Amino acid sequence: MENLKKQTILAQIGNKKCSQTGAVNMPLYFSTAYRHHDIGVSTGYDYIRTGNPTRDVLEEALALLEGGRYAFATSSGMSAIQLVFERFQTGDHIISVQDLYGGSFRYFRQLEERTKIQFSYWQGNHVADLKYLLKPNTKAIFLETPTNPLMMEIQINEVVEFAKKHHLLVIVDNTFYTPILQQPLDMGADIVVHSATKYLGGHNDLLAGVVVVKDSELGDFFQEALNRIGCVLAPFDSWLLIRGLKTLSLRMKQHQENAIAIADFLFGHPLVEEVRYPGRGGMISFFVKDEEIISPLLKSLKLFTFAESLGGVESLITYPTTQTHADIPPDLRRSYGLTDNLLRISVGVEDKSDLLFDLEQAFEAVGQNAKIH
The missing domain is CATH 3.90.1150.10 (Aspartate Aminotransferase, domain 1)
Incomplete structure (x- = not known):
């Protein structure tokens, strides 16, 4: 069935995913290794860092909810941001909204010190002010909306319009609103991140992060980077997040x-x-x-x-x-x-x-x- 409402998608996460048993609740796969039938013959699963059936069902649902094609479940909200910033390198410049989570600010400051990725901070009031922060090496704009903790809403579509003129990526932390209230990818953003520890999980019982994208090149990049870094979400936490999402x-x-x-x-x-x-x-x-x-x-x-x-x-x-x-x-x-x-x-x-x-x-x-x- 296509064009299902979000509440239906959420309630059905994991159902009809196990054809062998018919389990309604998505099974929890703990295995770290998977048997190969022959050289070069795989079931699609080889090692837990690269792929896990429980995590795959979670990521499929997260991509669908955010209107993306690829979702990556990570070990924390900060590891999700770290994964996103694997995209940038020494000498790149990022514009970030000024009012943002203190942990993100701390990480950005450390990136400046260690990797020489540069940051400029935008007050968030007027999109026209972004032009004054623009540099030849600017690569992206990082947003929280609403901002944390001053609760300022930023017009994503207006930032996207500016960004596209200057070939910049738009990254949106959607933790506060969730895809129930806001879908940044549908407004033209390139990357969405969440601290899934918060509303997506919803029960103060797990640590998790999410990155969602539409673009296939970004999807391939983050897939490789996540496998290389290894900050994937563990199977039990993936299962907990599925359970939490059902009532989001x-x-x-x-x-x-x-x-x-x-x-x-x-x-x-x-x-x-x-x-x-x-x-x-x-x-x-x-x-x-x-x-x-x-x-x-x-x-x-x-x-x-x-x-x-x-x-x-x-x-x-x-x-x-x-x-x-x-x-x-x-x-x-x-x-x-x-x-x-x-x-x-x-x-x-x-x-x-x-x-x-x-x-x-x-x-x-x-x-x-x-x-x-």
């Missing part, structure tokens, strides 16, 4: 419904200075009026967990200054708006009334304490 569409609906309610609550709160929520998805960032209340606020929360990750079924709250973005120099962070009074929420799938009550009681406790002192 359902989860994203609940994440978003809850996030809209929480954003509305925060917008009107007297202790909140500004809320950053682009209107969809499950991620919210907000600035409190006084950073001194952050620690007591975090301690007062009973349902939200103070932790670094995102995209799981449990609601988490993060302090980027000391957690996800600690590797970005403080002066640089503050220069583009990532100030020390910012908190980021990954809204889970709990009942929204319970989440709202937890926020209300935490803010109330902080407000009362502030009045006492």
Whole structure:
């Protein structure tokens, strides 16, 4: 059947893939080696790094969901980015959005030091400003949208239009929105990456990354590079990711419904200075009026967990200054708006009334304490 809806594709991952047994749930293949019937005669599987049946089913589904032809499941989100940057070499120049995950910034800085790949950073507000960062050796533009943690949406199609004029690749980290809400390849991007640890897995129980492309030359390149580097996703984690993906569409609906309610609550709160929520998805960032209340606020929360990750079924709250973005120099962070009074929420799938009550009681406790002192 063609033109299936995403929810149907997700629910059916792995079904009818094992003709020998008829297993509905995709079998988990642990074997590292595969028997050859004769010299030069292979079943299509030779060694686990090069190919694994469980991982192959996962990658087929990921390519379909992102509108690509080739998907590569890697051992982490950062290994997915590392795989992408195998494409570049000494002397190349990359334009990256300024507001991005601290781990990506740290990796880019190390690339500059070790390989002399150069980076320039774009504020992301006006596509026309990209021309001022362009160099003769520019090879690609790297985007997160929405950005992390300032939640700025970037018009991918406009960046693509600029990039194509200058023969640049467009790389999009689609971790926050997932293919349920955004398909960058359909908007002209060349490469999509995910930290599948987050929404794709969805249960805070696996570490994984994804790279998806349409172009066959890029597909061949990444296939060879991944086999050479070896940062493939292990069979059990591939199986876990398949299981997580089956409920992705359902989860994203609940994440978003809850996030809209929480954003509305925060917008009107007297202790909140500004809320950053682009209107969809499950991620919210907000600035409190006084950073001194952050620690007591975090301690007062009973349902939200103070932790670094995102995209799981449990609601988490993060302090980027000391957690996800600690590797970005403080002066640089503050220069583009990532100030020390910012908190980021990954809204889970709990009942929204319970989440709202937890926020209300935490803010109330902080407000009362502030009045006492």
